[in-house]
Amino acid sequence: MKFENNTFISGDGVYYEGVIRDVKRSKVSLQPVYEAFTNSLEAIRIKEKIDKDFKGKIEIKIYSTQNTDQSYTFSKLQISDNGVGFDDKEFKRFNTYKDFTKGFKNLGSGRIQYTHYFDTTQIKSIYLKSGKYREREFYVSKKEDYLKKNSIIFHKKDIEIEAKSSGTILTFEGLLDQTRNIYHTLNDVNLKDSLLKRYIQYFCLNKNSLPEIILEHYVFNDKESHSTISKSDIPKIDKTDNVKVHYSKLSDDAKSIIETENHETFTINSYKLDKSFLKQNDLKLTSKHEVVENFEVNLSSLSKDEVIDDSHFLFLVSSEYLDNKDTNERGEINIPNNDIFSNDPNMFNEEVIILNLLEMEINGTINNLYPQIEKIQEQHQLDIKNLKEMFLLPEDSEIEISINDSDKKILEKFYTAEAKKKADLDSNLKSSIERLNHLDTTSENYSETLDTEIERIAKVIPQQNKADLTHYIARRKLVLELFSLILNRKLSIQNDGSRNKDEALLHNLIFQQNATTPDKSDLWIINEDFIYFQGISESKLSEIKFKGENIIREDLSEEETQFITSIGENRLHKRPDILLFPQEEKCIIIEFKNPDVSVSDHLNQINNYATLLRNFSIPDMKLTTFYGYLIGEKIEPNDVRAYDADFKNAYNFDYLFRPSKTIAGIYSNEGKDGSLYTEVVKYSTLLERAKNRNNVFIKKLTKENIEPPF
DSSP states (O other): OOOOTTEEEEOTTOOHHHHHHHSOOOSSTTHHHHHHHHHHHHHHHHHHHHOTTOOOEEEEEEEEEEOTTSOEEEEEEEEEEOSOOOOHHHHHHHHSTTOOOSTTOOOSOHHHHHHHHEEEEEEEEEEEETTEEEEEEEEEOOOHHHHTTTEEEEEEEEEEOOOSSOEEEEEEEEESOTTOHHHHTOOHHHHHHHHHHHTHHHHHHTGGGOOEEEEEEEETTEEEEEEEEOGGGSOOOOEEEEEEEEEEEEOTTSSSEEEEEEEEEEEEEEEEEETTTSOSOEEEEEETTEEOSSOOOOOOSSOTTOOBTTEEEEEEEEOHHHHHHBOSSTTOBOOOOHHHHHHOGGGTTOOBOOHHHHHHHHHHHHHHHOHHHHHHHHHHHHHHHHHHHHHTOOTTOOOOOOTTOOHHHHHHHHHHHHHHHHHHHHHHHHHHHHHHHTOOTTSTTHHHHHHHHHHHHHHHHHHHHHHHHHHHHHHHHHHHHHHHHHHTTOSGGGGSSSOOOHHHHHHHHHSOTTOOOGGGSOGGGTOGGGGGSEEEESOOGGGOEETTEESBOSOOOHHHHHHHTGGGOOGGGOOOSEEEESSTTEEEEEEEOOTTSBGGGGTTHHHHHHHHHHHHBOGGGOOOEEEEEEEESBOOHHHHHHHOTTOEEETTTTEEEEEEEEEOOSSSGGGOOEEEEEEEEEHHHHHHHHHHHHHHHHHHHTSSOOOOOO
């Protein structure tokens, strides 16, 4: 076939403006380079079949200019090979969109990617015809003057020349999207890395017959650097296995997906690569010996970040089936999943490979390839089990958990499913209540209808309560675990060589210092009622407010002021750890001591705070009754009683209490005394008490059936 010189080549039955719109620009920025590189490999393979002694060679030259800030700007990229060149047959194929005759199963869409990325692609090719060499030069573009001629190819010349060998030089110029920084930063080193990753399957399978591959980076036409891809760069296949995947189709009633007897065979090649080269574990499909970049396959056997023997794993799956499924945009695979398949009426009678089944079979085979992976999966299941126990997550949840899911992601999935379930419960409850509004007490079936609605409500409410209570109890469980870690000095901050912070850690765990919101604290560890009172943590007596007013009187007499500041201190600058005010006339005083400190040395501290509050608080508070809690860990009961014999042992409860201590009303109205009840208790005792209370709720929550509240 003769192609005229200086003519636009128009495809028969092809409207190129439509083709340009239909074949989208690849999301892989280097796709045009890959297309050209693949063409060079194929041209060399064809020539190898003709000449057994032929040695192929591919050269890639990247041209850049350097900016004043030492960065680079892309100029052009040139790929040359010594393959068969574009004879009339190959050029005709190049011009025929969706040509299926080529042995490599190309669809002729690669040149469309040329036009999407570059203003002009120049191709000069020398080929052998009838014993003489000819040179063909043509251009590929989607510029307006091309499309007006319904063409993307301008054939400049085809002439006879003197030459010694065939080959092709392709040049990309005029980057259309200057934001594609990958081209401006492209050099021989990172392009080599990209080619190795993209063509790893092809390189490994053809390791002993690779062409010579040279990459060069030029700056202002001067060679800046040079790289090669040789046999030593190609990793070896670590393991190989085949897996059969059966076709699927919809059942006759179109209600389920069933497997058929027909199947396809897929080959899994496994590469164990240094983690510095392969940044994460990955599973990829391949088509025509190239990695398919734009199709996600779920690697459920191994998390992406898992490292084994300082290596990551790459699993590449190949098959004739995948080669045949490649779409017009080369590297785009079309394999439906269960949802797409079952929802597409056109597939009712069609047998196809389903992605879900393909993934399951591949991952099952991967497990068998590496026993280490099976152990990692066992640990993953144990981690999920521990997470469920920690947060009291439901065992019957149907959410899908991936091995790549972080703890946060797993919790999000559980809570999203839980929120949906709660929404359904609320909706059902609302519907029941609305139906109650329309009951007719005079109807014959009134009693029966009422009983039905009551039964529905009785089932919904406990489930709602259970969901809310689970979060509440799970949080408390975590707080108690943290309490235990602090008490046993297991936190890293307790072992970093700095000063002892145990008291502050315990104080802040129970009620943050300087906080004024007991309802948001964990005072329930001491007493469930304490979170409902007003109060404050770690503040000067003189600055504490109750209901917006200072609790210390401002009209102090000279005698009172003298007492407060006697012996060189200001007693109102003292800072009780926690003060709570349950109601008028009552005050709870809580003091924490470092676990290493003997509590017996501090038995009078709460007495002193109670005395100051009794005598100098505002009259409206009428503080007369005080409850004190002195909390530490270094407590010897007999030692406490030796200091103050009014303390008694609370047998079977592991704490000491003093029923009453008179608090002198020296400066208070009418000189009336107050009273103080005091407990001395260990942190470990509080922890055990709180755990026991919480475990009662946990046991209730983990029962399969929750009794209705009627």
